Amino acid sequence: MGKRPSKKTTKREEGHCCRYRTAVSAFFSAAHNLKNYKGACENLHGHNWKVEIVVGANRLNENQMVMDFADMKQILSDVLSALDHKYLNELPEFENKNITSEFIAEYIASKVKQKLPKSISLCEVSIWESDNSRTTFSP
Template structure:
């Protein structure tokens, strides 16, 4: 089995709905994102996926979030609470559109000491 990872970041603002605490107020983060693909076969170049392609796709997804007020400017978060868990799911689903079953998991770091991950069971 092979696994590749790309790390990028984006900045944005959100507030949590149905939450009683500081995070119910509008605030921002610089989220760090780790995206993983995995598979058991390499391509003709003996790569799982070219990092250039993986980085390009992740950047496209993150551009839909970067410097946005997630609650109001991203359709997905008008319905889904913009928690780190749901941000990880949003990014995962975007990667899956391109990489299909190679999509392994996404980790979203809200701070240096806390992160949420999303993946789907096979």
């Protein structure tokens, strides 16, 4: 029997971001509606969104941390302040987009990533639009 070719996987494909991972969460309230969608969510409606960011590093810093929780919370707060108590469909950056949970998670990830130190990786962003509905984006 011949050998089966082995598939090399990356850490990301295996579900790992980094050796160490740290998470913080925060909330924001906003309204949106889905375009080209047949259902209740095509109408204007709102959510109290929960957002969790997970950052990682392969080595701890001089304080034996991935990143200080206070710094992570500040970054997340800064990003969410642009969304809080807004009608998301009217934001210039969201023009002509379908404002799904997946889209919002990717948007938040792009903004958080810009604010992180180079030594820190953004592993994932999860958002909940309700207690039992969540989406996760891994950049």
